[in-house]
Amino acid sequence: MHLGDVLLQGAAALASLGAVALVVLIVYKVVEGARLSLSTFGLGFVTHVGWDPVHLKFGAGSFLFGTAITSLGALILATPLAIGIALFLTELAPAGIRGPVTALVETLAAIPSVVIGLWGILVLAPLLRDHVDPALHSALGFIPLFGPATYSANVFTAIIVLTIMILPIISSISRELFLGVPSELKEGALGLGTTRWEMVRGVVFPYTRGGVAAAMILGLGRALGEAIAVAMVIGAFTGISWNLFNPGNTLAAMIALNYQGASSGLELSSLIYLALILLVFSILVNLLAQLIVRRVARRQGLAST
């Protein structure tokens, strides 16, 4: 072997081993930091609802609930929008505007989360409180999710903010996937006399299903871990409420807001316990994504996505 080959192999192996070691170390440090809380509360911590630094009773229940409801809500809102954007940019838009619109949508991903959070507090939250929330309540009030709206900082605002943040992720990946559909297939379908929509439904969607699912999961991962923007708009309240117009909190936002100046070692350890739960949650989501991609790829007999 050439010296260069040996060097390349060594460097690459070192880099990948470094990444593995980093993950292991992070998990180890998180578990170690959470040990005090783990031994005090055990697994009951995961479901206990409450965060009381004065009486030293901590639990992740309400934050898990908040994390699940905000990220699922954002995913439900963002997915159809993102797929719409991707379809428009690949199949429907006139060639001249594809470039600029693609660039703009991707710029959305580059906006720092603290800027989106600030905009969320100052512009979005009052707008939603005064116009959107009451309208949703009066139209859909029979569903417990759309209860009376009084607070401007609430779970619904956080869902909208997260939707905006994960939209470019899902749409740009979907766009790449749609572009990757072989044009012979598309032209073949159109040549058989299908409409554009029938072509999209019959060729583009089945061909890219696995990839789009993976894109959704990537978006979900972003939504799960987003701390700052959510912390700024969600209203930081510990408790469980099905009304989206009440304040709430998520795992990531809770950690971001409170890790500085914990009032006891147990509180600090409990915050790290929250981080551990978030870590496990994120790893599970990632594994799920890989599983979906592999299954769909196998079913299609294509290794395309």
Added chain:
Amino acid sequence: MPKNGMLVRITLVVAAVAILAAVAVGTAGASHKARSATAIKGAGSSFVAPLVNAWINPVSSIGISLSYNPIGSGGGVSAITTKGVDFGASDAPLSQFSPTCTTCVQIPWALAATAVVYNLPGLPFLKMNGSTLANIYLGKIKNWNDPAIKKLNSGRNLPDKAITVVHRSDSSGTTFNFTDYLSSVSKTWKSQVGNGTAVSWPTGIGGNKSAGMSAAVKSTPGAIGYVDVDYAVVNHLGYMKMRNRTGKFVVPRLKGILAAAQLQTHPAKDGSLSIVNPPKSKKYANAYPIATYTYVDVQKASGANAAALKKLIGWAITKGQTYGPKLFFAPLPKPVVTFDKKQIQKIHS
């Protein structure tokens, strides 16, 4: 290949120029620094931030370039504990935090009040007492036209409007002062919630730091919250007259703060003082019940910046106090200044 070689050469040249430039700027900066001010970095309490910001200009004349980051008391104690800053500032004593800074000296350096602010346009200076305030924050009183509030404000036209309780979402010395007060006026509060820099709030929404709290109250009609008086004034928020134990309704202004400060003028050994809710006595007839000392926390071994830090804090507790009244900070009582001077002597390089 020749193309690649060219690229490599260009990269090398650019890198060399960049390194040279960095070295040049670095040495220029260093020589410049030697002649000009010592940079002192602080972080912490957003409550005391208006006063510290007012100090930045005048201290440049004694050779200190001061910068302050209002990240909240909890953040300030964290930062000084890990030596990320030259000083931390907190409205709650160090003993309220764990982990806390065990190698720090704690110096009370300002005196002010926590205002109870609210958003009801056209109704300035509503009267409030401790038990009613506690019931609002416990979620028992939910509307502005509740009989308890009406009784305190006879003749005022209180609207039928839901109360939105706002509290701090971060670890805060203002929260400590406020819950300290609520615990002293309400047994239910004391047993159910208690006092601390962060507590388990029975109701309401959280605002991040004093600025977030002010913004939340300002943007939510019917909201109630608590911040340093200066934030209330700057943000044009109405604040309440609080009933003290002698039965008088007092605004969080200098007179009320100074009257409350008489409760304790000799700090405990660790430098802490508590002046919340003074007892019923003629001496405290004008006392505002939610007042607090606020502290600067410094590592005893402060290294190269020790001399400048001593100069800064020595200035802050004497001359610096004259910048207070405009911002609703009362000057420190003499015994506290005497104590502080001894504390400052504990700082060394």
